[in-house]
Amino acid sequence: xxxxxxxxxxxxxxxxxxxxxxxxxxxxxxxxxxxxxxxxxxxxxxxxxxxxxxxxxxxxxxxxxxxxxxxxxxxxxxxxxxxxxxxxxxxxxxxxxxxxxxxxxxxxxxxxxxxxxxxxxxxxxxxxxxxxxxxxxxxxxxxxxxxxxxxxxxxxxxxxxxxxxxxxxxxxxxxxxxxxxxxxxxxxxxxxxxxxxxxxxxxxxxxxxxxxxxxxxxxxxxxxxxxxxxxxxxxxxxxxxxxxxxxxxxxxxxxxxxxxxxxxxxxxxxxxxxxxxxxxxxxxxxxxxxxxxxxxxxxxxxxxxxxxxxxxxxxxxxxxxxxxx
Numbered sequence: 001x002x003x004x005x006x007x008x009x010x011x012x013x014x015x016x017x018x019x020x021x022x023x024x025x026x027x028x029x030x031x032x033x034x035x036x037x038x039x040x041x042x043x044x045x046x047x048x049x050x051x052x053x054x055x056x057x058x059x060x061x062x063x064x065x066x067x068x069x070x071x072x073x074x075x076x077x078x079x080x081x082x083x084x085x086x087x088x089x090x091x092x093x094x095x096x097x098x099x100x101x102x103x104x105x106x107x108x109x110x111x112x113x114x115x116x117x118x119x120x121x122x123x124x125x126x127x128x129x130x131x132x133x134x135x136x137x138x139x140x141x142x143x144x145x146x147x148x149x150x151x152x153x154x155x156x157x158x159x160x161x162x163x164x165x166x167x168x169x170x171x172x173x174x175x176x177x178x179x180x181x182x183x184x185x186x187x188x189x190x191x192x193x194x195x196x197x198x199x200x201x202x203x204x205x206x207x208x209x210x211x212x213x214x215x216x217x218x219x220x221x222x223x224x225x226x227x228x229x230x231x232x233x234x235x236x237x238x239x240x241x242x243x244x245x246x247x248x249x250x251x252x253x254x255x256x257x258x259x260x261x262x263x264x265x266x267x268x269x270x271x272x273x274x275x276x277x278x279x280x281x282x283x284x285x286x287x288x289x290x291x292x293x294x295x296x297x298x299x300x301x302x303x304x305x306x307x308x309x310x311x312x313x314x315x316x317x318x319x320x321x322x323x324x325x
Contacts, residue, residue: 009035009045013034013035014050014313015034015035015037015045015050016030016034016035016037016050016051016052016053016309017042017049017068018036018038018039019052019054019055019058019060020053020058022055022298023295023298025295025299026298026299026302029302030053030302030306034051034053034306034309036053037049042067046069047069047070049071050068050071050072050313051073051075051312051313052064052065052071053075053077053305054074054075054076054077054084055076055077055078056078056080056289057083058083059083059084059085060084061085061088062088065089065094071092071094072094072095072313073094073095073096073308073313074094074096074097075097075305075308075309075312076096076097076098076305077099077301077302078098078099079098079099079100079101079103080098080213080214080241081098082241082243084322086322095318095321095322096322097304097305097309097321097322098308098320098321098322099300099304099308099320100158100320101158101320102297102300102301103291103292103297103300103301104159104162105162105297106291106292106294106297107159107162107291108159108162108163108165108166110265110287110291110292110293111159111163111265111291112166113287114264114265114285114287115146115235116146117285118235118237118262118263118283118284118285119143119261120143120144120146121141122285123285124282144206144235144260144261145206146170146172146207147170147172148171148172149170149172149173149206150172150173150174150175150205150206150207151164151167151172151173151205151207151209152174152177152195152201152205152207152208153174153175153176154176154177154198154201154208154209154210154211154212154221154222155177155178155210155211155212155213156177156211157178157211157213159211159239160178160211161190163209164176164190164192167190168190168191173191174190174191174192174193175192175193175195175200175201175205176192176193176194176195176201177194177197177201198221199226199229202229202230203229203230203231205234206231206233206234207237208230208234208235209237209238210222210236210237210238210239210240211239211240212240212244213240214240214241214243214244219244220243220244220245221244222236222238222245222249222250223245223246224249224252224253227249227250227253227258230253231259232257232258232259232260233260234259234260235259235261235262236261236262237262237263238262238263238264238266239265240266241266241268242264242267242268242269242270243268245268247268247276247278250278251277251281254281254283255277255281260283261284262283262284262285263284263285263287264284264285265286265287265288265290265291266289270289304319307319
């Protein structure tokens with residue numbers, strides 16, 4: 001919870017509207033730099049607010065942007081910015097910052113946690129181990145081999161490269177589908193092979209990890225035709241964005257055995273409706289969009305957002321700025 005009160009604001013600090021709640025330690029970082037205005041305080045400080053601080057939720061829509069007459073910058077504490085109406089910001093000359101790179105390692109780690117949990121049925125194992133009715137362990141209940149298999153990465157950018165580095169410890173063959181091909185030196189260092197055709201990657205991979213950016217072109221890039229190309233023993237992992245996946249098609253593929261399982265850190269929407277069929281499937285491992293959720297990483301993201309906001313308010317170059325909508 002935020003600790004700023006109406007009587008603790010400093011005239012020397014910029015007024016920033018807090019659109020997303022942060023961990024108390026991260027909140028202190030924000031309050032050391034800014035007067036953090038909470039929703040209940042907006043009416044009194046509306047004209048003073050020069051920045052919005054936001055995370056991936058709730059979205060920053062045109063109505064919110066328009067409600068602050070002196071808004072200069074949206075400090076987005078995330079690498080993705082599809083939840084911000086960037087077009088509306090640009091139309092008013094409002095700058096938008098974001099936080100790439102600082103979360104690469106943590107997100108790659110989370111992807112591997114999901115891959116391993118789905119492959120080795122960690123959640124099922126935990127339930128069996130805790131179940132009061134368990135009297136002995138079933139010796140014929142198997143998961144899937146990870147070491148020595150084939151990994152396919154869709155979208156091997158900054159996070160994808162971190163994910164690929166970790167695959168070397170599992171002696172995996174690596175295929176990648178990307179907008180551009182890496183140099184021969186990088187490919188050899190990762191035991192990676194470029195596949196310009198997505199179907200070629202899908203049909204050969206034991207594990208398919210989605211790391212592409214969320215754009216109009218990648219919307220539902222994984223749907224029924226793509227799942228049908230995959231091996232029936234394959235596992236699909238999404239640590240990018242939920243909108244890249246046709247969830248109805250994914251549910252069908254998981255139900256009928258087109259693919260063996262899935263590990264999902266992202267869905268569309270978030271959270272899923274409580275009656276969504278993905279929540280009922282035993283071969284799905286779900287986490288609540290926690291790819292960057294280590295205190296160390298989130299602190300780095302908040303500090304980068306603080307630096308972005310200060311740079312914009314001073315008319316300086318931002319550390320990382322969205323340049324087009």
